[in-house]
Amino acid sequence: MSEPTFATLVSRWYEENARDLPWRGPDVSPWAILVSEVMLQQTPVVRVLPAWEAWLARWPEPAALAADSPAEAIRMWGRLGYPRRAVRLRDCALAIVERHGGQVPDRLDQLLALPGVGTYTARAVAAFAYGQRHPVVDTNVRRVVCRAIAGEPDAGPATRPADLVATEELLPVEPAAAALASAAFMELGAVVCVARSPRCGVCPVESVCAWRASGREAPAGPTRRPQRYAGTDRQVRGLLLGVLREATGPVPHQRLDQVWADDVQRSRALAGLVRDGLVEPVGESSFRLVGDGPPVPVG
DNA sequence: GATTCGTGGTC
DNA sequence: TGACCAAGAAT
Structure with a gap:
């Protein structure tokens, strides 16, 4: 027997420790998953939870949202932040109705063409809603891979093509296992391999972590400009x-x-x-x- | 590639 | 207490 792979270690940990988030349920529609991914863009999970429930109760499918006004979408968005996402999500629902008969498409290129859907969200939907094998790289995955595999303190501010390649190489061949591994990488970055105070003591890959081996050096260089808000x-x-x-x-x-x-x-x-x-x-x-x-x- | 785009919680 | 951070996308 060979040693378990990185993805296997993290996936096993995930199956035992994953948070019980409603959009991870077995009978969640691709539309509901898409809505969750858009809401989670730069907004913490705890704030998304109630908004996601209310949004889907009102607009359980794309056609329902497409038939309503942008104003109502903006109101339902509440205080999640970046309210342009609400308008784009409605534009997205319109596009889904017009181009795809009201069904969220399962092809990566078609997902990418939707308003408000970028590299991350398109891949997340393809993987988590349709079980396809694509690297799904968000800020959490990027941090996990940069630390554990490359041994670097942290990645740059934006996802680069190299991050997708590095992550793809970690994925199991079988699509369902790959999708599970992607969810597991994200969860590890969100709960254990966090930005500020990583909890290496409970990490399932501590023994193989390149960053850990190198003494967990701090990020080098000038820290990027903090995003101030007051007065802007x-x-x-x-x-x-x-x-x-x-x-x-x-x-x-x-x-x-x-x-x-x-x-x-x-x-x-x-x-x-x-x-x-x-x-x-x-x-x-x-x-x-x-x-x-x-x-x-x-x- | 660097900027812009909300909001609220944490330490 | 203010800097930092949170499942990015568009330009």
């Missing part, structure tokens, strides 16, 4: 959208003016929300979430 356009956008989200229908600009004193920055933020398809002008002096009521007369 993002904060102003969030404040503006908060008012529009709580309102029903158009809001006079005077009310929006109250959320931020700087006219220039406030106007820029509002224009950005309009450009991004989140907000639309109504008449000369009001704004609303896109589609939040009857169509705006043109001309």
Whole structure:
């Protein structure tokens, strides 16, 4: 008998220790999995849980969401952050209806062509919803592979093609086992091989970890610029959208003016929300979430 | 490739 | 307490 592979070690650990997340259930639809993946883009699991349940209770399939307004999608999105994802997810539902008869496609190229679906999400759906063999590399997998295999403290900020190659080489040949291994890598990175204080004492691959062997050196070089928030356009956008989200229908600009004193920055933020398809002008002096009521007369 | 894009929790 | 972080995508 040969030594168990890296994927086998992590998969065994996963089967004993995985969190009981609802989108991992046996009867979860590809649509529900797609929704979970989009919500989980940069948003912690604990905040996604209730939003995912509510979203699918209201829109159990793509056609239902496609038939509703962007405004309702934005409201249901709540405070998950990056609300453009809500609009894109609805655009995605429209595309699924128009291009694929309302069924989430199972081909990687078709998934990638959907709004709001990038390299990670397309592969995650293909693997977790359809059991295909694709490397699925998110920030967790990237960190696990960089540390345990390459022996490096951490990876760069974005997933690179090399990360996909390195991960693919770890996957079992059999597709279902490969999909399980991908979920296991993600879980390990999310729960054990975490960014700040990795729990090497309970790690299933501690004995073969290259980073561990090298003494767990800290990341080198200048740390990347921290993402500040206070005072940015993002904060102003969030404040503006908060008012529009709580309102029903158009809001006079005077009310929006109250959320931020700087006219220039406030106007820029509002224009950005309009450009991004989140907000639309109504008449000369009001704004609303896109589609939040009857169509705006043109001309 | 570097930026932009929310929100809230942790240490 | 403010820096850091959380299943990325689009430009």
